[in-house]
Amino acid sequence: MICKKCTNEIPELNFSEEQLLETRGLVAHGLKLFLVRKLLEQGVSHSDSKLIADHLNPKIGHCNQCDFDELKGENAECPECGAFNYNLKELPFNEAFCSRLEWSLDFDNLGVEEVKGFWCDGISAFPPDMKSLSKAAIQQNRQIITEARIGKGGQDKYELTIQLGPKALDYYERDLDLTACIPDSDHRYWISIDVEEQEVMVKLD
Ligand SMILES: [Zn+2]
Ligand SMILES: [Zn+2]
Known part of the structure; x- marks a missing residue:
């Protein structure tokens, strides 16, 4: 070349x-x-x-x-x-997925008073531990830990844990974008937030 x-x-x-x-x-x-x-x-x-x-x-x-x-x-x-x-092909966990997930995080309907008015202003598609995105690591740990900006101004640094359900694991294995695995069910079933620890957990399908 x-x-x-x-x-x-x-x-x-x-x-x-x-x-x-x-x-x-x-x-x-x-x-x-x-x-x-x-x-x-x-x-x-x-x-x-x-x-x-x-x-x-x-x-x-x-x-x-x-x-x-x-x-x-x-x-x-x-x-x-x-x-x-080199133009390497996109990973299943990528920037398009992260911005879609960012828009899907609705903190107003979690039934938690202190997070009303919270919003997310960015999810990093490049976790601190990039090796955790290998297929073997994903199948073993079934989660991706990355950083997100969340809060009333959308700017506090949170640790975001994305758990992969059966559909997401299958998509990841087949190199398919995870966007289709963002649940459309009631937010209380798949989003949880701990303001004190600055942690958010989401569960993909
Ligand atoms: Zn050149
Ligand atoms: Zn050029």
Whole structure:
């Protein structure tokens, strides 16, 4: 694979699932230098480490080098500027799911007086422990622990635990987006909140 923009030969990503997840987390958080260091530690050459970090696009579909935002499939060449983008496929737990879940969290109807007027202003699709998103970890733990901003101003930091029910586990295993697993039943059955501990728990179908 040659990048037409920088004319370099781009290395293939021969990573384990866990390495790839950690890599995605670092790229999403803009920690490029940290990623290069990590790759060097794993024995990847210096030039390859830099090429990998430079060609992983943080936003899937969006070119690393220009404004084009309709890249299709993995290992995509940008039709606008010719840049190579790894353009890794979306995970079942992704930003679209997180923003949908954010909109579905209704704290007014939980029957808890102190959370009336609460709303959620963001759920991180990149949990502190990215390895917890591997398929083996999901099947074992059946949950994803990430961060959310919640409160009357929507800005307090909460730990959000997302439990995966049978449908969500099946979807995750099959690489399908989890959005369809957000329950539409009474919120009291699938959302609980502990304001003192700043913890929220949701149960997917
Ligand atoms: Zn390039
Ligand atoms: Zn481009």
